[in-house]
Amino acid sequence: MQAAAYLEKLNERQRLAVEHGVGQGPDTTGGPLLIIAGAGSGKTNTLAHRVAHLIVNGADPRRILLMTFSRRAASEMARRVERICRQVLGANSAVMTDALTWAGTFHGIGARLLRIYAEQIGLNVDFTIHDREDSADLMNLIRHELGFSKTESRFPTKGTCLAIYSRTVNSETPLTEVLKTWYPWVATWEEQLRELFACYVEAKQAQNVLDYDDLLLYWAQMVSDPELAADIGGRFDHVMVDEYQDTNRLQSSVLMALKPGGRGLTVVGDDAQSIYSFRAATIRNILDFPKTFEPPADIITLDRNYRSTTTILAAANGVIELARERFTKNLWTDRQSEERPKLLTVKDESDQANYIVEQVLANREVGMTLKQQAVLFRTSSHSGPLEVELTRRNIPFVKFGGLKFLDSAHVKDMLAILRFAQNPRDRVSGFRLLTMLPGIGPQTAGKILDTIAADPEPLMALAEIPPPAKSGESWPALVQLLEGLRKANGPWPAEIAQAREWYEPHLDRIHEDADTRKADLLQLEQIASGYANRERFLTELTLDPPDATSDQAGVPLLDEDYLILSTIHSAKGQEWRAVFMLNVVDGCIPSDLAVGTTQEIEEERRLLYVGMTRAKDSLTLITPQRFFTSGQHGQGDRHVYASRTRFIPVTLLQYFETAAWPVVAATPSERSTQQIRVDVAARMRTMWR
Numbered sequence: 181m182q183a184a185a186y187l188e189k190l191n192e193r194q195r196l197a198v199e200h201g202v203g204q205g206p207d208t209t210g211g212p213l214l215i216i217a218g219a220g221s222g223k224t225n226t227l228a229h230r231v232a233h234l235i236v237n238g239a240d241p242r243r244i245l246l247m248t249f250s251r252r253a254a255s256e257m258a259r260r261v262e263r264i265c266r267q268v269l270g271a272n273s274a275v276m277t278d279a280l281t282w283a284g285t286f287h288g289i290g291a292r293l294l295r296i297y298a299e300q301i302g303l304n305v306d307f308t309i310h311d312r313e314d315s316a317d318l319m320n321l322i323r324h325e326l327g328f329s330k331t332e333s334r335f336p337t338k339g340t341c342l343a344i345y346s347r348t349v350n351s352e353t354p355l356t357e358v359l360k361t362w363y364p365w366v367a368t369w370e371e372q373l374r375e376l377f378a379c380y381v382e383a384k385q386a387q388n389v390l391d392y393d394d395l396l397l398y399w400a401q402m403v404s405d406p407e408l409a410a411d412i413g414g415r416f417d418h419v420m421v422d423e424y425q426d427t428n429r430l431q432s433s434v435l436m437a438l439k440p441g442g443r444g445l446t447v448v449g450d451d452a453q454s455i456y457s458f459r460a461a462t463i464r465n466i467l468d469f470p471k472t473f474e475p476p477a478d479i480i481t482l483d484r485n486y487r488s489t490t491t492i493l494a495a496a497n498g499v500i501e502l503a504r505e506r507f508t509k510n511l512w513t514d515r516q517s518e519e520r521p522k523l524l525t526v527k528d529e530s531d532q533a534n535y536i537v538e539q540v541l542a543n544r545e546v547g548m549t550l551k552q553q554a555v556l557f558r559t560s561s562h563s564g565p566l567e568v569e570l571t572r573r574n575i576p577f578v579k580f581g582g583l584k585f586l587d588s589a590h591v592k593d594m595l596a597i598l599r600f601a602q603n604p605r606d607r608v609s610g611f612r613l614l615t616m617l618p619g620i621g622p623q624t625a626g627k628i629l630d631t632i633a634a635d636p637e638p639l640m641a642l643a644e645i646p647p648p649a650k651s652g653e654s655w656p657a658l659v660q661l662l663e664g665l666r667k668a669n670g671p672w673p674a675e676i677a678q679a680r681e682w683y684e685p686h687l688d689r690i691h692e693d694a695d696t697r698k699a700d701l702l703q704l705e706q707i708a709s710g711y712a713n714r715e716r717f718l719t720e721l722t723l724d725p726p727d728a729t730s731d732q733a734g735v736p737l738l739d740e741d742y743l744i745l746s747t748i749h750s751a752k753g754q755e756w757r758a759v760f761m762l763n764v765v766d767g768c769i770p771s772d773l774a775v776g777t778t779q780e781i782e783e784e785r786r787l788l789y790v791g792m793t794r795a796k797d798s799l800t801l802i803t804p805q806r807f808f809t810s811g812q813h814g815q816g817d818r819h820v821y822a823s824r825t826r827f828i829p830v831t832l833l834q835y836f837e838t839a840a841w842p843v844v845a846a847t848p849s850e851r852s853t854q855q856i857r858v859d860v861a862a863r864m865r866t867m868w869r
């Protein structure tokens with residue numbers, strides 16, 4: 181049979197997972213399925229094949245809901261599905277796979293459903309979405325208004341307040357308990373926090389904004405109504421969830437409401453890779469999944485690793501074996517290798533950077549492109565010295581995680597304009613926008629926003645406000661811009677060009693290095709052209725910002741080669757031929773911010789495991805003896821002496837080749853001539869490329 185060709189490439193278990201439910205009844209839906217997929221065991225591949233196989237066997241792609249951890253993962257999945265379907269369906273496949281429109285993140289899908297059902301749940305369809313920073317700003321505003329910021333003993337910061345709120349709603353746990361378990365040092369503020377959260381919720385409603393958590397919370401509330409749940413669940417024959425180990429209670433309750441009997445439900449995950457408990461993800465979701473149903477869900481375990489060599493896997497298995505609780509078995513592979521992962525001691529972070537630069541270039545000399553190599557780290561700031569060195573040596577790199585493109589002030593300014601046009605009750609955006617104008621300070625902005633909020637047509641009310649003193653020409657220009665945008669009559673993304681034209685003179689005035697920032701805005705316009713309209717652009721971008729500028733606007737960079745720098749969290753699901761890990765020392769991993777509870781320590785162990793299992797052929801863990809730490813616990817910035825991470829105790833050293841760098845040369849003069857020779861040779865070779 182024709183379909184068998186793509187199935188043949190799968191191993192027996194993968195194939196079972198792909199075929200589950202197909203051909204057993206009149207349709208393609210089977211009972212609930214849990215796929216426990218170890219690192220590198222072909223999870224993405226298997227899920228993509230499953231989707232393709234369902235489509236090939238007659239499932240309607242418009243009725244498949246596919247939820248992944250990031251939008252990048254969703255589009256990667258869609259690409260793979262297309263490729264597989266093409267083998268069977270030929271040219272027609274694109275029509276089928278283009279219809280796979282319900283692929284995205286949990287939050288993104290939630291936002292879409294909420295807009296569709298807005299009327300039925302009393303929600304204004306024009307709602308805008310606050311990212312974490314906006315939410316913290318709003319929380320701060322209310323904290324001030326309630327007078328909590330002036331209390332004698334220190335009231336928790338806006339960030340802490342938001343974290344507590346978020347954990348409480350996402351874990352469906354009472355506030356008292358959340359405080360007791362996670363934030364005991366602020367437990368005395370319980371009453372005030374409750375008041376603060378109540379006002380925060382009211383403010384969001386008055387301003388017609390939802391925060392990230394609301395997307396799940398509203399969705400869960402929406403499907404708690406059996407009729408709505410049946411209606412929404414009935415839109416989909418298949419619901420598939422990737423990275424299930426990193427979902428939280430709310431997400432699992434949404435799923436159970438959509439598919440109460442579990443028919444057509446497939447979840448995939450690996451408990452050994454659960455690294456998002458700070459977002460209230462719970463490992464219990466995956467562990468309890470099978471017995472939620474009667475009869476219980478089928479479980480298929482994938483434990484053959486296709487990614488890494490035997491030696492890398494042995495070391496990674498060694499690390500995860502020491503975990504306190506473990507449910508998946510050790511992985512195995514037949515990718516034989518003699519080369520053990522390296523555990524390298526260097527003097528400090530500057531030597532660490534030098535070593536990596538040297539090694540990365542050496543790898544490139546023997547045919548490994550920069551893109552096939554990655555440098556991973558626990559915390560974004562760890563890569564600072566390396567970034568400096570790479571820049572100095574002209575080695576292109578792209579960094580994932582940490583400061584995002586969208587976090588830069590000028591990009592946020594632009595988005596504030598569009599968001600305010602979309603929803604003029606959004607105070608955080610309004611505030612940002614108004615205070616960009618000359619002569620408008622926080623007080624004036626606040627008053628203007630109060631005035632227009634009281635009006636059923638806020639933007640019309642804005643036009644009637646007398647121009648604030650000293651705002652000059654910029655006031656009528658703003659009113660005109662917003663009116664134009666509100667009507668949204670220009671084709672998207674022309675609107676964003678209008679906003680940019682209005683903004684540029686202000687950009688010149690407010691920011692230094694305006695030219696580089698302008699280039700970013702053009703980039704933003706290019707990103708915008710990938711979306712159907714303003715609303716989709718704002719929603720998707722807020723929910724799942726591109727990790728780096730090149731992530732979205734990738735086309736111009738496509739032929740270029742660059743090194744990948746990434747936090748371990750952002751490296752999830754990816755693989756490279758060579759992986760270097762920075763600061764594999766106690767205090768960095770486990771992070772000294774996470775050494776409170778056993779659960780936290782265990783999660784840090786899994787992080788190291790996730791990092792190590794990204795490597796295909798070569799893995800180097802580096803331990804600088806001295807590293808720089810930026811003061812988090814009030815001790816200020818300082819250098820500290822470090823020891824190897826506790827996750828690699830002496831018993832595990834057998835899996836590594838331990839070494840120090842630089843290798844001490846016989847005589848200093850010999851060493852320096854050696855270095856110069858390598859340098860010149862490399863330059864001669866690259867001269868012609």
Ligand SMILES: Nc1ncnc2c1ncn2[C@@H]1O[C@H](COP(=O)(O)OP(=O)(O)OP(=O)(O)O)[C@@H](O)[C@H]1O
Pocket residue numbers: 189190191194217218219220221222223224225226450453485486487752753754793
């Ligand atoms: N049946 C197979 N035969 C050969 N190679 C395979 C097979 N299945 C998967 N692979 C390869 O194994 C590697 C890992 O696959 P994939 O990225 O899907 O893993 P994963 O389970 O999602 O990993 P992780 O959970 O660690 O992110 C890929 O390079 C993929 O091409």
